[in-house]
Amino acid sequence: MNAIQIFLVLLLCVITYPFVIAFDAAGRAWRIKKVYAVDVTDEQLRRERRNSYFTTPIHPVTLAAAMLAGVLHVAPETWLGAGLTFIATFVWTEVYHYLLHRAIHLRSLHFIHREHHRSHITNTWTSISFSFYEEFFFAIGVIGGLSLVSQWLPVSMYGIVAYYLLYFFTNTLGHSNLEVNAPGYMDTLLGKIFTTSAYHAMHHARYVKNYGLLTRIMDRLFDSEWADTNEVQSRAARGEPLTALRQKFGSEAVGDGAVGAQSSRLAS
Ligand SMILES: [Zn+2]
Numbered sequence: 605m606n607a608i609q610i611f612l613v614l615l616l617c618v619i620t621y622p623f624v625i626a627f628d629a630a631g632r633a634w635r636i637k638k639v640y641a642v643d644v645t646d647e648q649l650r651r652e653r654r655n656s657y658f659t660t661p662i663h664p665v666t667l668a669a670a671m672l673a674g675v676l677h678v679a680p681e682t683w684l685g686a687g688l689t690f691i692a693t694f695v696w697t698e699v700y701h702y703l704l705h706r707a708i709h710l711r712s713l714h715f716i717h718r719e720h721h722r723s724h725i726t727n728t729w730t731s732i733s734f735s736f737y738e739e740f741f742f743a744i745g746v747i748g749g750l751s752l753v754s755q756w757l758p759v760s761m762y763g764i765v766a767y768y769l770l771y772f773f774t775n776t777l778g779h780s781n782l783e784v785n786a787p788g789y790m791d792t793l794l795g796k797i798f799t800t801s802a803y804h805a806m807h808h809a810r811y812v813k814n815y816g817l818l819t820r821i822m823d824r825l826f827d828s829e830w831a832d833t834n835e836v837q838s839r840a841a842r843g844e845p846l847t848a849l850r851q852k853f854g855s856e857a858v859g860d861g862a863v864g865a866q867s868s869r870l871a872s
């Protein structure tokens with residue numbers, strides 16, 4: 605690895621912290637509207653900070669290890685190569701993350717995901733609070749897929765790093781419990797594709813559905829999206845946050861008992 609590559613790996617190890625601190629400060633300074641008006645305890649924040657020290661380096665260290673071991677073949681950098689690698693990493697990660705996320709919600713594998721879901725109300729620190737295994741399996745899948753592709757096609761490290769910067773930034777925002785989009789955003793063309801903070805906040809509060817990472821596409825394909833997602837996003841954006849974890853709207857409010865029971869069983 606050359607000096608630039610080592611610098612980029614080190615940058616990825618720490619870059620989430622400025623994102624976390626900046627979103628926290630912006631949320632307070634600009635009074636950005638909340639998805640859930642439910643307080644996070646100091647104990648949760650301490651636990652999330654503790655977890656972050658172990659989990660933030662896992663993706664970049666896996667990337668560096670794959671390069672050093674000669675498993676991930678990195679091609680000479682070009683703009684085209686970086687762009688195509690960025691797109692391929694984005695698409696592959698959406699698919700892999702969705703499958704992994706569904707798998708670790710199965711009872712037999714849920715021990716991997718339990719730590720992340722101890723946070724029922726999210727904040728920016730939740731975005732880097734995982735068990736070691738969860739982040740490790742995620743990183744192995746992302747880098748493993750790219751390593752396989754690199755056996756036949758040119759793969760750009762800059763493209764991978766650019767994807768991770770986008771992922772770390774949007775993942776911090778996605779866990780911020782701050783809704784930055786306008787009411788009705790999820791009915792727009794962009795909103796029909798990409799998730800928002802409300803989308804993932806609902807996953808944590810209700811424990812199931814809305815599994816998608818940066819897009820809603822896999823949830824829509826596999827019919828695993830909450831029907832009142834657009835309603836919750838619009839309410840949050842209008843300054844009408846939800847006030848209870850199990851608060852639901854429209855068709856989701858009917859038969860709430862069954863879903864609530866499932867959530868409690870998984871949470872225990
Ligand atoms: Zn989950």
Ligand SMILES: [Zn+2]
Nearest residue numbers: 720779804808
């Ligand atoms: Zn989460």
